[in-house]
Amino acid sequence: MKLFIINSSIGRKLIMSLSGLFLFLFLTLHCFLNMFLLGGPSAYTAVNDIMELPVVTIMVPILAAGFVIHILYALWLYWQNYRARGEVGYASGKKSETTSWAARNMVILGLVVLLFIVLHLTQFWAKMQLQSFLGGANQVHADQSYDLVANQFRNPIVSVLYIIWYWVLWFHLTHGFWSAFQTIGIDNKKWQPRLQIIGIVYATILAVCFTSINLYFLFGFGA
């Protein structure tokens, strides 16, 4: 094997693909659990009690590693691709048709998503899980978490930013999903259009679910 995941282009892409699919799974779980917000404080508190279990605590560094690997590999690949393009660009531009607009702009979309992740972590994770790692003195516990979310999302600026974020992420996911399968090699002429459509449907479901939570609080629903 001799570390082909570092030394070969396809190996590096495999890491992008697998870490991307892992983050897809995380996002799905995140979205599913968040939907309990629509069920009121008691439903959400029950879910958050699960989040304080040790098994979740173990998953935190693994998840963080997933993010870090995906981002570092992306920057590394981008730098290599930038160099592979050569020093002189095309004066007449690049007008080639591609599979999607997102396909050409994955790095930019990814960086925008990353900026929002930082905001998102400071708003919630830093007040909840991080505090429990630090000893738990200032921790917002499960029973107060519903109010924390509700307060943040009732702020129109925060909610609008979040909704923009979900749809930037949507673009990133629509290309990312089928692209991951193409890279692993589970793709052919028949499955390429199918995977592309599944990716768009999947990303749309996630984005719509997340958006609905923000709109729910923004329009004054919830306890």
Place this chain on the structure above:
Amino acid sequence: MEKTIHITLKIWRQKGPQAKGAFETYQLNNISTDSSFLEMLDILNEKLISEKKETIVFDHDCREGICGMCSLYINGHPHGPDEDVTTCQLHMRKFKDGETIIVEPWRSRGFPVIKDLMVDRGAFDKIIQAGGFISVTTGGVPDANAIPISKEKADEAMDAASCIGCGACVAACKNGSAMLFVAAKVSQLALLPQGKIEASRRAKAMVAKMDELGFGNCTNTGACESECPKNVSISHIARLNREFLKAKLKD
């Protein structure tokens, strides 16, 4: 009825690999819309000769779309604005009267400019030399039906084999990746019983050579497929990924 057009050309001129290049503008009048793009460049070169100026260097050979020698990045597209043809089969009827046409060489670190519009595509030969062959003596021509091959496999292999190695995929790619070329060359052999035996070694050797020569990493944008004059599909890239990863996991 012959129709003629007047055009303005902005052509990349570069004295040598190390020299700094720049665009030069040329006017051409009364170009027949029936002439091919390369014939138009021939007319321009004739004009330059009569003016005792240095002619424009560009690659060309068979001029019937099968040798893969012609290149040229024209108005934002490798092989110009027409679909599924090489530059030699591009005709001037695809351009409007009074249009400004920008002509550039392939741009990629793997394809350094030799002079003007000619680039060194020797990297593709090196990739082929690394493994794009079958290393057994096959003897005389075998009976056509001696080895059964399904129609689908034969068709897929033939589609991959239609790659002429022109390099338009690399030229179109925002990452300067040669994956479509390598995928076609790996696929055309991996799909057939004669080529399957060495499929692992071939995929590993050709990808290693491709990486070594400074081509970029594929991000599945599909620009290569849309510009390929032979319509080679990116499904071959998925097959290359599959062959390569299978080979690496076996090691």
